[in-house]
Amino acid sequence: MTQQAELIKEIDKLPSKYISKVLNYVEYLRQRAQEKNTDDIDAYKAMAADTEREREAGEWCNAYFGSAHSKPV
Numbered sequence: 001m002t003q004q005a006e007l008i009k010e011i012d013k014l015p016s017k018y019i020s021k022v023l024n025y026v027e028y029l030r031q032r033a034q035e036k037n038t039d040d041i042d043a044y045k046a047m048a049a050d051t052e053r054e055r056e057a058g059e060w061c062n063a064y065f066g067s068a069h070s071k072p073v
Contacts, residue, residue, distance in 0.1 A: 001009075011022055048054065 014022065
């Protein structure tokens, strides 16, 4: 049984007065997930905007793997 199926089974066992609490918690978790996703996207954008860091990363990759623009030997 999947965790989702187990969760639904457990929710079905709850008294109806607790369903709204479960829904509130699910919404809280959804908001947290969205915030984390937004934070991750913002962090990646900031990192990509750091041209010095990107240049250094490119130099490191070229030194380690060879230039992507060079012809195979």
